[in-house]
Amino acid sequence: MSIAALPSDRSGAPTGGGPRISCRGVSSGYLGAPVLHDISFEIDEPAVYVVLGPNGAGKTTLFRTLAGILRPLEGEVLVDGEPVDLQGARDHLHYLSHMDGIPDGLNVREALRFYGRVERAEAPDVDRVLRLLDIESMADRYLSQLSAGQRKRVSIARVFLREREIYLLDEPTANLDPKLSREIRELILELSRDKIVLYSSHNLFEAREIGRYVIAIKGGRLALFDRIENLRGEHFVIGVRVLDAGTPSALADFTRQGDYYLKELPGPESVPALLHELDTQGIRVREAREMNNPLEDLFA
Amino acid sequence: MESPALPSLLGTTIRRSFTVGRVNLVVATGASLVWGTLLSLTSGSAFSSLFPLLLPILGTIGTAGAMLVFTNDRTKGVFEYLIAYGVPPHRVFANVLGAAITLVALVDGLTLAVALAVRLTLGLAVPLVFVETLLGYSLPMSFGATALVTAAGMYWTSLSSPRTGMNSPLGLLPMLGVAPGGLALLAAEGAGPGYRTYVLIGAVVVVVVLAFVLLLLESRLMPRERLLSPA
Numbered sequence: 001m002s003i004a005a006l007p008s009d010r011s012g013a014p015t016g017g018g019p020r021i022s023c024r025g026v027s028s029g030y031l032g033a034p035v036l037h038d039i040s041f042e043i044d045e046p047a048v049y050v051v052l053g054p055n056g057a058g059k060t061t062l063f064r065t066l067a068g069i070l071r072p073l074e075g076e077v078l079v080d081g082e083p084v085d086l087q088g089a090r091d092h093l094h095y096l097s098h099m100d101g102i103p104d105g106l107n108v109r110e111a112l113r114f115y116g117r118v119e120r121a122e123a124p125d126v127d128r129v130l131r132l133l134d135i136e137s138m139a140d141r142y143l144s145q146l147s148a149g150q151r152k153r154v155s156i157a158r159v160f161l162r163e164r165e166i167y168l169l170d171e172p173t174a175n176l177d178p179k180l181s182r183e184i185r186e187l188i189l190e191l192s193r194d195k196i197v198l199y200s201s202h203n204l205f206e207a208r209e210i211g212r213y214v215i216a217i218k219g220g221r222l223a224l225f226d227r228i229e230n231l232r233g234e235h236f237v238i239g240v241r242v243l244d245a246g247t248p249s250a251l252a253d254f255t256r257q258g259d260y261y262l263k264e265l266p267g268p269e270s271v272p273a274l275l276h277e278l279d280t281q282g283i284r285v286r287e288a289r290e291m292n293n294p295l296e297d298l299f300a
Numbered sequence: 301m302e303s304p305a306l307p308s309l310l311g312t313t314i315r316r317s318f319t320v321g322r323v324n325l326v327v328a329t330g331a332s333l334v335w336g337t338l339l340s341l342t343s344g345s346a347f348s349s350l351f352p353l354l355l356p357i358l359g360t361i362g363t364a365g366a367m368l369v370f371t372n373d374r375t376k377g378v379f380e381y382l383i384a385y386g387v388p389p390h391r392v393f394a395n396v397l398g399a400a401i402t403l404v405a406l407v408d409g410l411t412l413a414v415a416l417a418v419r420l421t422l423g424l425a426v427p428l429v430f431v432e433t434l435l436g437y438s439l440p441m442s443f444g445a446t447a448l449v450t451a452a453g454m455y456w457t458s459l460s461s462p463r464t465g466m467n468s469p470l471g472l473l474p475m476l477g478v479a480p481g482g483l484a485l486l487a488a489e490g491a492g493p494g495y496r497t498y499v500l501i502g503a504v505v506v507v508v509v510l511a512f513v514l515l516l517l518e519s520r521l522m523p524r525e526r527l528l529s530p531a
Binding site: 030031064067068069070071087090093095097098099100101102103104105106114117118119120 | 306307309312315316317318319320368369372373375376377378380381382383384385386387523524525526528529
């Protein structure tokens, strides 16, 4: 069964009690030409919502529309019942563009103060944010002197200047090294305990690691909105690494990929039986993991 | 709870324009000071006839920093960020325009102060025709040309894909900036002494009206989509 054909399972989602973001029949685009068509969903549960889709599917356009940057050609975006155009609605949102959004001609500390003023943060705690993102050492450097990763770090820092209820993060971990990506993922996970976080990424393993829901956009249309745990790929492939040297005959019907022996199973429920069978044949399994990511099918 | 009013970002835009466009500012101020000082040393009519005509040309070169800020902010997603947090696009235009006007005022003001100080120190008179040309042509042309070129530059930049070098709007900007003053100068010289004043006043009127019309149309010519970085 294809992922896109799965029924939506949002009816049972608990409500968070905080502001909700509603997208009602939204068509949106640039200079009158629609990119998104008839998008509808409602979000009120604090969690990470991963927005996925192929390049050009309309993910950035969706973020820009939710943030009130683009005005819908049809439909409406409401935040806590108010149109997102109104400042009261905007004040619930943090938006991080896929671009850095970093103003030239300022140093890091001045840039954070600039952000604090734009976001009407009263006495923004710049020093705390500098420490949080580990950018104290570059506080007095001009932004033009920073590497792409350092600029991204500064860009992310600003969303921690002031607490808001809804975070729209368009590819926040792009261009970051693995260590910093992990730190950012941890911060996002921490945020999502009591905030709504919409987050886009092309890293499917990262998306699966922190996301609770997936919002899939294809061809400008909402292809799927569901819990990630409900997703089942077309195929379920298990990979095992074994402690024994060589290729035991019991693994003859597996295919080899690097250190892993792969086998397609009907589903994850078959894994315990397979591991038991390997164990009874004297094969000591060091690691077993799902080799394909069901989120990949959203890009098919 | 009502959100606090949007703070003015003009001061920051001016400071950033200084930093980003410091090379243009130094070149424009330096050239303007050299010409201004040299001409103020002359006892003939060169000071009255040439200095006021050069002032708008050199002054507008110093305003490139404002356009650099505009172009960088557009391509780097700063405008996208500002709009998301409730800064209306017309405030963005106004900030850039304000920064450009401040830069030209700085170049012109500094040059005038130095030139007049030199002249008065040497005991040379400041002719009435100089004051008339300054008030009737130099200053309105400086500010009008700056407004026109900045508005046109913002519009032109917003139509363009991000790129760098002399083929980009920014590469051409210093030349575009000198165009109104340069063309007025050529036209005045070509028209002959009897019509010189009329040509200069006519040029000022045309530039100021064009700048005014372009600024009025800015929001219509540049919908917010044009301020966004490529998706």
